[in-house]
Amino acid sequence: MTDRRKGSIREAAIEIRGIEKTYRIGDERVRALRGVDLRINRGEFVAIMGASGSGKSTLMNILGCLDKPTRGEYRLAGKPTHKMGAGALAKVRNEEIGFIFQSFELLGRATALKNVMLPMVYSAHHMFTAKGRAKDALTKVGLGDRMGHKPNQLSGGQRQRVAVARALVNDPAILLADEPTGNLDTKTTVEIIELFKALHDQGQTIIIVTHEEDVAGHAERIVRLRDGKIISDNKTAEDPVHRDWVEMIASGMGASSVPAPATPKEEEPAEVTP
Amino acid sequence: MTRVILAPVRLFIQTVLLALGQVWVNKVRAFLTALGIIIGTGSVIGVIGGLTGMEKFVLNTFDSAIGVRRVVIWGQVPRELRSVMSWEDAKITEAEADLLIANSETIDVLTPVCNQSLPVGYRRESRSGVSVIGVRPAWHETEDRTTILGRPIRQSDIDEKLPICLINEEAIEELRLPRDPVGENLTVDGRRFLIVGVLETKDVPEGFGGGEARTELIIPFSTSKSMNPYTSTRLDAMITSPDVAEEAKAEITAILRAARNLRGEDEDTFGMWVAQNEIGNFNAVAGVIGFIAVAVVSISLLVGGIGIMNIMLVSVSERTREIGLRKAVGAKGAVVLLQFLVEAIVLCLVGGGIGLAIGFGLVEVFRNAFDLEFASVPTWAIILSLASAASVGVIAGMFPAIKAARLDPINALRHE
8 A cells, every 4th residue: 555645746735725713802803814825735844934923823723623713724635624523623633633742742651652652542543553553653763762661761852752753653644843842952953853854755744833943944845924924935945034044144143143032832813903 | 343343442441541540640649539438338338238237137036036927816805895895705716726727828837825824833842923835736836946855745635635744944943853854743723734845945035035034834725725714815827938928917817807707897806916017117227227327428428529529620630731632632522521530430439449348347347346247248239339439420520521521722732
């Protein structure tokens, strides 16, 4: 059987049309996304960037089927998720999406192996092969010798690798990483980025939500959001903002001068309309 | 296909294991939380075990002293007829005894009994007011007493109105008889009676009229009547089974009423005492005690349930991020609900199990310290207590579980 994830480059992994998202906070309506169109093909490695309040977190939640758009269409691997109920969305999350979080979100009392097996607890697929698949996934991320370790016996980088293995184990259509290196030091950041690149080379579709230019620089394509809209969508090499940043680094200003938001964790609604 | 069927089973097993793991990780907390359930279950098992012991003790004693199949019938003048009817008119006759033996299907054995209090002497010893009881041979069956020396009363003794008697062991002491008194003569109210047998002593507890064993003489019924035809007679009967008590009562009443030409509204001119009714009374008392115990235990379970609900709410709040993660990787709301519900039920069942062990310990204490040798825990009590513990788990766990199931994964993952 051929790997369905490695389909033609023209096949869309994600297709979004006219997505809008409006929150209601008290009497105020907050428009977090105001008309977003996006297509990500299979096998692409895309970075979604944006400042606090740009709506990138809201977009990520919608891409991850954790949230539903107020208006618009979202097809994931051809499935119209905007028409689905909570149960069907849970199934889509289980089968088509591999989540990677900033703070890893591992179960503290479970071993690496058990953590990786978690998504398979909630599906009938792979029920007789769950352990083997989890072992394969851990080997793939280079933790074949750490399967019996609990998270507190692992380094930050190793923990994030366990999380990557967990994201991969159900063979998802997309890998969705939310600030995956936000809690890691420079050395382990490089490790995790290299892991993503290796997975990308194997044909895995990867979407990284980040505010770090150097992390985004490893993606093929950068999508930038501001005020709930996409303001640019370029190949990394052609992205003017990224090019400026690369030049700035090259001219010896140093990475230390790159403005890095102290608390990148959350972006709140883009705009408040009374 | 197999995996579609097996998947929910596997999920359930994993959920139960997860819940057991949670209880194990929070041992002290789980124990304190389940204390209400432990105490509730322990006390209900203890009370039921103790009651069962008491009930069996009372029934056994009752059966050996009186017999659960016993029915006693006597002549009795109804209150309204006291002015027009003498007690002599209501007296039970031997003919009526024979009528019942011949016609009743529920009566197993029956003997007429008449009791006199007479002076009895042997050589120089004499006692006044000795109980001299006239009976038929069936008496050995109704009383379940046989002779340890000599022979029992026989039908020929009745037919011949022989002046013979059986004595009990106390009589040997009181009248200073030889150790084997068979063949000796006693004087009863001035008449000579030949001792033909010695009865075994029946161990009757104090509560049932025993405790102070005294000299007793058993003589043939006909001999007793020939000495004094005016003594009152009662009928001692054993019915075939305690289960036919009501039937027997109706049957005996019908036979006697027909024999006495009573009709319509006429009051019965006889009285009847049915042992089974007394047992019913005891059972009613035991039932009330049991009901009160269950009510008290329910309060304990209610308090325990509140504790469980509280700790489950704490657990949901502590594990908000975990719930968020589980939902993100595809756990449906119902599965999360099941997880927390099962955890509450497991907590309650573990408490119930410990309570059960304590209850069994209590019953063991009753058995040894209070001499309730029959104290035991019936299976239904075990099932009842575990079922109620599980129900407490369902009821107390439902609200926290619904809360967990409804958590929004985005907010849950942001939870600090």
